Amino acid sequence: MIPETGQFALALALAAALVQSILPMLGAARGNLLWMRSARSSSIAQLVLIGISFVALMRSFVVSDFTVLNVVENSNSLKPMLFKVAGTWGSHEGSLLLWVLILAIFGAGVALFGSNIPDALKARTLSVQAWISTGFLSFLLLTSNPFARVFPPPLDGNDLNPLLQDLGLAMHPPLLYFGYVGFSIVFSFAVAALIEGRVDAAWARWVRPWTLVAWMSLTAGIALGSWWAYYELGWGGWWFWDPVENVSFMPWLLGTALLHSAIVTEKRGAFKSWTILLAILTFSLSLLGTFIVRSGLLTSVHAFAVDPERGLYILGLLAITIGGSLTLYAWRAPAMEGGGLFTPISREAGLLVNNLLLATATATVLFGTLYPLVLEAVTGDKISVGPPFFNATFIPIMLPLVVMMGIGPFLSWKRTDLKGVFQRLRFLAVLMGLAGLATWYVLRGGPVLAYLSVAIAIWLLLATLREWTVRIRLLDVPMSESIRRARNLPRASHGMTMAHVGLAIAMFGFVGSSAWKSEEIVFVQPGSIIEIAGFDVRFDGVEQVRGPNYVADRGTLTVSREGEFVTTLYPERRSYPVAQSRTTESAIRSTLAGDLYASLAEPASETASDQGAWTLRILYEPLVFFIWMGSIMMIFGGGLSLSDRRLRVGAPRRAIKSKIAATPAE
Structure with missing residues (x-):
């Protein structure tokens, strides 16, 4: 009876999602406040119903209910309790149920904690989120029922894949999905803004916390998966450019660009179209990863190689989501105001270069991941694109990006005195060169690129710390004054410093464990x-x-x-x-x-x-x-930024005081 309750709850959640996808959107178009605010109750209802379904499936695993096919195929009565619980999301069906649960969590989060978001924008955002939920809930119910029964039940189950019976893998999927699916709410904000025809500093402030949550979770998920591969698979590596690794890495790269672009939109009113496009593409890559992993196109130690018909369903969802959002972007984005002007030497320009390099790196990984699949589909030839390709193309793009990360915080908004920046950084450049030579002198072996990478990592570390000391005027004023300045700095500033230092430290691990193993x-x-x-x-x-x-x-x-x-x-x-x-x-x-x-x-x-x-x-x-230490520091840096009072309190209300800012887009 419990499995049937879970399945019925999913059906009710689909009904709630259908209502939410239509009624609030109509309310925003017509200025009907009651219809708009129905999104709040339907979002909460979705979360409760999907939560009931998820608990029902988990209970089936915990008690080893072998009348449920999913439990038979992915559990065993002798399995430790932790891995019985983890079996809930260890299959295709269970992981999709976790996916829709996280979709509902983010939708309900905006409904409950977005009190300062205008009713029209919130209604449109939650409606778009419901469109996504409708697609995945229907996919779950029609093709991937997690509660399918089997009679007569076997005496015991087939057990979960032993590679997944590990603490790291028990935690890895929820963290990764929080990142993947977390970008859905940013996508929904972007589409809602395009429908409304308005993107401004307040919109960027509302989007940033959700982007940070998704980015932190995806960072933690990737790092944990890398750690698991390192100690569990027995080959001694932490990254192999496996297609399933790549499809989680690409949204992380674009999500990082999105974080920085949203800062420019918030601070200067610039990069509006660029921020919207990044929001769309980041979630689109999350959906693409879902399609690749679940379509049967590839086999990996952590892929769901299921039947291709399910892949076609996801491909349809992918085409509608990406095609529809990009069409809307092409129609509405040209009408958006350009925002603040800036010179080629400014913080805005530095962040633009940052984003272009991240986008180029993402395109490189995307090409290397999809080319073998496309070639096999067209010609039948099978080729492997592995570490040599990615190391030769990705690393040369990322090293200039790291150099820019060290310079960027010293640049001023709108216009910068380049001579003054060089004066501050020239001593650090000398130290970077000396550190690279010292590394070469000590080791006397390994590729030249490794020494260059170590020197650039040292550059980022020193430049980041130097920027922080300039902010608090360390050694220029009494220590008590520096401490006071450090306490008064926004937490987002401390978070940026921590994240950049974390990347520098992780780079030492990347290079050391690869070049001198x-x-x-x-x-x-x-x-x-x-x-x-x-x-x-x-x-x-x-x-x-x-x-x-x-x-x-x-x-x-x-x-x-x-x-x-x-x-x-x-x-x-x-x-x-x-x-x-x-x-x-x-x-x-x-x-x-x-x-x-x-x-x-x-x-x-x-x-x-x-x-x-x-x-x-x-x-x-x-x-x-140092890889794991740097990853933890980056996550902690994101958490510091998220705890910034400006984000916790929320953005100021827009200049228009009307509670119903719902004029239809022209």
């Missing part, structure tokens, strides 16, 4: 010793251990350095009888200087296994911890 893949027997990066790693053998729903071969590695004991590592090779699959559990000794990483592969041969011979992968990855 050491790796050994060897056949070992008990007593074998491997030398790597100054460590001596002794293989002591393998023992079999049993987990809740798996059996593991656990290796023991004793690590020493210059004869001194360092640590013991226990890599595992797990076998899941129900799922009939194997996974690798890496063992990692992590320090700021670098990670010593070990993973146990299959035995060298069946006879070798009897003799205790195994294949062992040992890596030393310098500075890889």
Whole structure:
């Protein structure tokens, strides 16, 4: 009965979404305040109904209700409780239910916390959000019912994909979806503004908090997924330019550009059309990623390779959403006022270059991701576009962007004295050069691009800290005065500093773990010793251990350095009888200087296994911890900006005091 309740709640949510998609929009066009405000109650109703459905599915997983097909295919009675809960969104159907739940959360969030948004704009925004909900709720009910029954029920389930039975992957999808779907509300604001025919500083202020929430969640989701790939998959890498990785990365790139563009619209009234276009394209890329992952076009360790007919449904939604919004943009955007003027040397110009580089980088990743799929569809030829292509095209675009990030905060709005900026930064440029030379002197190996990247990361770090010290006049005034100035700085300023420093620190990890990695893949027997990066790693053998729903071969590695004991590592090779699959559990000794990483592969041969011979992968990855540290700092920086009083209180009301700013667009 509980599954049927969940399915019925979904049907009612679809009905509520249909009403919300029409009535408030008509109310905004006719100036009917009652119809406009119906969006609030219907948004809350959607959230409650979809929440009931989601809880019903989760309950089915928790109690191992094997009359539900979704539970049979993605759970098992022996599975730990955490992964039973995570199984709720571990399938195509369950993850789509999570998708529509987050859609409803953002819609209800605007309805509840957007009290200072004009009724007409709020009504149109929530109506557009309901259009998206209608599309995905209908897709869920018509093609991907999460509550489908199976009779007679089996005695036990097939188990969740063992690769997904991990704490990192339990948290990864909700964070990633909060980012993906969070951009939907920014898209809805953009389409509503196009319908209304008005974009101004107040609109940009209303959009910024939601953009920040989505950007922070997407950053956390990508970082967590990268961390999971690093320690779980056993190959020692944190990014492989996998198509599924790329489709989450592209909205992040454009979302970053959107954040900066919205600042210019808010501060100077410029970049209006550019901000609207970025809002549309960012969510469009989220939808494109959904199509690629769920259409059966590709197979990945974390893709839902489902039947192509479902992909066609999403393709239709994609065409309507992107085609309709871009058509509306082409019609309405030319009529928007250009906003404040600025010279080629100004903060506006710097942010424009920033956005153009981010858009170009996104286009590069999009081309590399889609080209193999398009080529195979047209000619039948299969090619692989991997790290060599992306490293050769993406990195040269991003390095100038990082240089601009260091310069941008020193530029003034409208017009800047370039000579004064150079005087402030020339000493930092000298330090950057010296740091690059010092890195080369110490390491004497690796590609030239790696040394250049380290120098540019140091540039960003020093320039960002220098800009912050200038703001608080550190060492120019008494320390008490500097502390007072720091306390009085807007939190958004501290957030920008923290995020930029975080990117600089993450870059050290990107470069160090890629350019100066050491790796050994060897056949070992008990007593074998491997030398790597100054460590001596002794293989002591393998023992079999049993987990809740798996059996593991656990290796023991004793690590020493210059004869001194360092640590013991226990890599595992797990076998899941129900799922009939194997996974690798890496063992990692992590320090700021670098990670010593070990993973146990299959035995060298069946006879070798009897003799205790195994294949062992040992890596030393310098500075890889800086990737996670920098990512956390970027997320924390976004949180600081979000907590800024100007965003918490909200934007001032527009100059027009009328509560019904609902004149139809001409």
